[in-house]
Amino acid sequence: MPRSHDYTGVAGSSRDQPVQAAVLLVNLGTPEAPTAQAVRPYLAEFLGDPRVIDYPRWLWWLILHGVILRVRPARSAHAYQRIWTAQGSPLRVGSEALAARLQEKLSEACAEPVRVALAMRYGQPSVPAQIERLQREGVRRLLVLPLYPQYSATSTGSVIDAVAEAMQMLRWPPELRLINDYHDDAAHIDALARSIEQWWATQGRGEKLLLSFHGIPSRYVREGDPYLEQCQATTEALRQRMGLDETQLLMSFQSRVGREPWLQPYTDATVRELAAQGIRTLDVACPGFAVDCLETLEEIAMQNHEFFREAGGDALRYIPALNDTPNQVGSLAALVMRHAGGWAEFAPRAGSPA
Numbered sequence: 001m002p003r004s005h006d007y008t009g010v011a012g013s014s015r016d017q018p019v020q021a022a023v024l025l026v027n028l029g030t031p032e033a034p035t036a037q038a039v040r041p042y043l044a045e046f047l048g049d050p051r052v053i054d055y056p057r058w059l060w061w062l063i064l065h066g067v068i069l070r071v072r073p074a075r076s077a078h079a080y081q082r083i084w085t086a087q088g089s090p091l092r093v094g095s096e097a098l099a100a101r102l103q104e105k106l107s108e109a110c111a112e113p114v115r116v117a118l119a120m121r122y123g124q125p126s127v128p129a130q131i132e133r134l135q136r137e138g139v140r141r142l143l144v145l146p147l148y149p150q151y152s153a154t155s156t157g158s159v160i161d162a163v164a165e166a167m168q169m170l171r172w173p174p175e176l177r178l179i180n181d182y183h184d185d186a187a188h189i190d191a192l193a194r195s196i197e198q199w200w201a202t203q204g205r206g207e208k209l210l211l212s213f214h215g216i217p218s219r220y221v222r223e224g225d226p227y228l229e230q231c232q233a234t235t236e237a238l239r240q241r242m243g244l245d246e247t248q249l250l251m252s253f254q255s256r257v258g259r260e261p262w263l264q265p266y267t268d269a270t271v272r273e274l275a276a277q278g279i280r281t282l283d284v285a286c287p288g289f290a291v292d293c294l295e296t297l298e299e300i301a302m303q304n305h306e307f308f309r310e311a312g313g314d315a316l317r318y319i320p321a322l323n324d325t326p327n328q329v330g331s332l333a334a335l336v337m338r339h340a341g342g343w344a345e346f347a348p349r350a351g352s353p354a
């Protein structure tokens with residue numbers, strides 16, 4: 001089924017008043033369908049990115065095309081089938097919903113029309129395509145917000161590459177700002193804490209709270225990637241904000257790929273160990289993901305739930321990502337307006353609540 005990638009959140013603009021400023025949200029990207037055929041080109045682009053896998057190109061090309069792309073697409077497609085919705089991939093649906101809510105919020109809060117658009121780092125709509133389109137529509141100021149709270153060269157760094165590539169193709173690039181990370185932004189930490197507390201208020205509280213972040217190879221951290229430090233800082237800020245200590249709020253890393261050691265402790269080993277220690281109900285949140293996706297809905301809520309039960313636990317309860325909730329829309333709107341300081345379009349509108 002063909003689908004349109006022409007996501008435009010143009011509320012607050014009109015033809016006679018060209019939009020001058022825009023926010024471009026960028027998320028990872030996701031396959032077009034939960035089939036091996038659709039997952040293959042997605043994985044080829046993602047795992048072919050030297051920011052993600054830094055092996056010598058010729059060697060990696062042989063491994064990727066000779067082995068990985070023969071086996072993994074079918075396995076990943078099966079995982080995607082477990083979470084696919086009538087509207088499509090949760091990552092796409094959730095990112096589009098967040099962009100639409102942020103558009104509404106900024107239209108209310110900002111002095112002049114500000115456009116919100118969404119791009120995907122891998123797949124469609126691509127970063128260069130969206131920047132080129134915004135430019136055609138008259139945007140002269142662009143704020144890029146990668147939807148990764150913690151900076152990693154493998155995620156945020158790769159978005160920066162794509163933005164740079166887009167800039168190279170323009171004769172007159174827009175004025176550009178880019179948010180590197182928001183891992184310790186007070187409004188973001190507050191949004192996370194409130195979402196967990198609100199979830200506890202309706203579901204009750206488990207015996208422990210585990211924060212599971214996407215992993216990366218440990219070597220990348222040794223070589224200077226600040227990702228681990230930023231995950232630790234987010235965790236510590238949440239402990240402070242929620243009044244929890246290291247025994248009540250734990251942290252681990254999920255989604256390991258390949259043979260190199262990744263950041264530890266691993267999430268799957270941690271949930272098994274907690275069950276073995278006698279924990280029966282475990283709450284898990286994934287603050288590294290702005291919107292729910294394969295890694296939260298399938299890997300945590302399904303796979304790790306099963307690991308926890310096999311090891312003797314009763315229930316691993318996944319606390320949803322911030323998604324398009326007022327908690328997240330409010331904290332991201334404030335973040336954007338702060339980073340756009342000095343750009344008149346983003347100044348608070350007189351009498352606006354934000």
Ligand SMILES: C=CC1=C(C)c2cc3[nH]c(cc4nc(cc5[nH]c(cc1n2)c(C)c5CCC(=O)O)C(CCC(=O)O)=C4C)c(C)c3C=C
Binds near residue numbers: 030031089152
């Ligand atoms: C939160 C930030 C992310 C970092 C850092 C990250 C690093 C990273 N990922 C892989 C390999 C895979 N990741 C996959 C899925 C995936 N990863 C992120 C985010 C980060 N990855 C998201 C949001 C998703 C979900 C996508 C979706 O469609 O829902 C996958 C694909 C699925 C699979 O086949 O398992 C792979 C592969 C590496 C190698 C890496 C750092 C080196």
Ligand SMILES: [Fe+2]
Binds near residue numbers: 214255
């Ligand atoms: Fe990933």
Ligand SMILES: [Fe+2]
Binds near residue numbers: 255294295299
């Ligand atoms: Fe995974």
